[in-house]
Amino acid sequence: MRTIRRSTTRLVLVVLTILILAACASGGASLSTVGRPVDGGPPAGGQTDGQTVGEVPGGAPDPGTGQPGDGVGAPVDDARIVRTGTIDLEVTDVPVALRTARDAIRALGGYIGASQTRNDGDTPVASITYRIPADRWEDALDVLRGLNGLTTKVVAEQTDAVEVTGQVLDLEARIKNLRSSEAALQVIAANAVKISDVLEVQNQLTQVRGQIESLTAALTDLEDRASFATLTASFTVPVVAVEIAQQGWDPKVVVDEASASLINVLQGLTSAGIWFAIVWLPILLVVGVFIGIGVFVARRLGSRAGRGGAGPGPASEVVAS
Numbered sequence: 466m467r468t469i470r471r472s473t474t475r476l477v478l479v480v481l482t483i484l485i486l487a488a489c490a491s492g493g494a495s496l497s498t499v500g501r502p503v504d505g506g507p508p509a510g511g512q513t514d515g516q517t518v519g520e521v522p523g524g525a526p527d528p529g530t531g532q533p534g535d536g537v538g539a540p541v542d543d544a545r546i547v548r549t550g551t552i553d554l555e556v557t558d559v560p561v562a563l564r565t566a567r568d569a570i571r572a573l574g575g576y577i578g579a580s581q582t583r584n585d586g587d588t589p590v591a592s593i594t595y596r597i598p599a600d601r602w603e604d605a606l607d608v609l610r611g612l613n614g615l616t617t618k619v620v621a622e623q624t625d626a627v628e629v630t631g632q633v634l635d636l637e638a639r640i641k642n643l644r645s646s647e648a649a650l651q652v653i654a655a656n657a658v659k660i661s662d663v664l665e666v667q668n669q670l671t672q673v674r675g676q677i678e679s680l681t682a683a684l685t686d687l688e689d690r691a692s693f694a695t696l697t698a699s700f701t702v703p704v705v706a707v708e709i710a711q712q713g714w715d716p717k718v719v720v721d722e723a724s725a726s727l728i729n730v731l732q733g734l735t736s737a738g739i740w741f742a743i744v745w746l747p748i749l750l751v752v753g754v755f756i757g758i759g760v761f762v763a764r765r766l767g768s769r770a771g772r773g774g775a776g777p778g779p780a781s782e783v784v785a786s
Contacts, residue, residue: 544628
């Protein structure tokens with residue numbers, strides 16, 4: 466019984482230690498700038514055991530000169546930078562330019578990440594994504610700007626650079642802490658007696674290993690993007706002014722537009738005729754009938770008035786005579 470109690474007490478203490486380590490690991494490392502210490506560790510550009518990083522040890526030969534070092538060397542630039550960019554080129558021959566660019570990028574240690582080709586009418590257009598070693602970025606741009614005389618014009622060019630050194634150091638520190646927690650959990654699992662304790666430790670081990678795998682994948686992707694820059698280049702041939710003028714005028718389009726206008730005019734006239742025949746013609750007929758009746762009545766009344774005024778004339782003449 467005492468042995469079991471001691472084992473249980475020891476297991477509880479170890480579990481508490483693991484929980485504290487896991488809390489530290491989940492919190493991550495606080496890295497706001499490059500060169501600051503990671504969780505109390507040595508700074509990126511500071512000292513380690515009394516020796517500055519990048520410093521040639523005292524008395525040891527300097528690798529650059531072969532002479533004994535004086536204890537101070539050139540600083541090591543370990544910044545991680547993710548470079549991306551685009552460049553639009555006009556070339557004399559797209560297929561030949563693509564082959565020339567492919568061979569030149571391969572000679573620099575790069576490769577083609579993606580490609581797309583199409584025909585815009587009779588004009589070939591290509592878009593190629595190159596992965597280039599970070600230290601050969603400028604060389605790749607110079608190659609594409611020339612292409613052995615195939616490039617006639619650089620239409621547009623854009624580059625972006627994002628420093629990810631802090632993110633890399635943060636991921637490395639978190640992975641290191643999680644691996645320490647994993648090792649401690651493995652010790653607890655080896656000393657566990659109860660099945661429930663073994664299952665609990667195995668569950669925590671599974672979670673820790675999952676976090677390690679996730680962070681390792683993120684770190685690998687970040688280091689890959691920092692090691693190989695991404696450059697997307699588009700290739701096309703220049704369009705001459707005659708072709709632009711021809712593209713601006715098409716007889717078929719003019720005929721279609723004229724035919725559409727004629728149809729619209731005829732439809733308007735037909736619609737007006739239908740409205741006149743159905744609506745206005747009956748109204749005009751009714752109005753005409755009423756006007757005709759009015760004229761007829763007016764004439765009859767006028768004729769009667771004329772005859773009534775002319776009757777007494779001869780009788781008066783007879784009386785006077």
